[in-house]
Amino acid sequence: MTTLYDQAVPIVNLPFLYINGAIVSTIAAHTSQLSLSAGIMRDSSNTYDMNIGNFNGQTNQSATANVATTINCAVNGFNGLDTGSLGASKVYYVYVISDPVSGNTTGAIVSLAAPSVGPLMPFGYSAFRHVGFAVTSSGSIFLAAYTTGVNSNRNFFFDAPISVGTTSSSASYAAIDLTKFVPLVNNLPVYLNVSFTGTANDVLHLQPGNATGDAITITAQVNSQAITQQVLVLAQNTAISTVQSPTVNYKNSGTDTVAILVGGFNFAI
Secondary structure (H helix, E strand, O other): OOOOOOOOEEOOOOOOOOEEEOOEEEOOOOOOEEEEOOEEEEOOOOOEEEEEOOHHHOOOOOOOOOOOEEEEEEEEOOOEEOOOOOOOOOEEEEEEEEOOOOOOOOEEEEEOOOOOOOOOOOOOOOEEEEEEEEEEOOOOOEOOEEEEEEOOEEEEEEEEEEEOOOOOOOOOOEEEEOOOOOOOOOOEEEEEEEEEEEOOOOEEEEEEOOOOOOOEEEEOOOOOEEEEEEEEEEEEEEEEOOEEEEEEEEEOOOOOOEEEEEEEEEEEO
């Protein structure tokens, strides 16, 4: 039987980039903190296996199994923020980190750096795996959110949908910049809560940022009737003021007021 230790160890007989557990959640009483459930996974290079929180007792059968890890982003380093302080309206990556050389305890770290770059690691740590996201408010605290999913497919939902600030109208497609709400991942499925009040047969259209056709069409059936609907639209990376940003486009009759909120997004790790 394979034994998995607290530190990262090279094991070759488990599935490619597998992951079990390691679900990120916010801690309501501590707005700069996150909670990470116990989990076991292959690191991002598919070389080492990492166990955090004594997942299913596989690290130490005599110790408490499935212990959640608290990540305090008021501090830098191990089980904290990799560098600096929490910024306003930012999407952060959450990582599990491990030390395959000296066998220091596996932990977690939060970073603005995407997995292609990786977080700024504490001394001695070299293995990491992206496991989730956390989003800050304009006041630089984590917005309440929930993450669900199994294996590498995950779903992120805000406790309360967040307004993108688009409460206007446009008769031709206009871009909505989602940088403050979702990660810069091309073709990311994003849940949008949309509403408008139109006259009969007025239409709201939505599409991915680089699309040419109408992906979503919502039609008002009667005069002065408020239409509210949740839809799933791909956010695609486009250049806004030369900066790559996750975007969707919308248009309507040009007279109806439109309100759009981000409810969450689906992602893979």
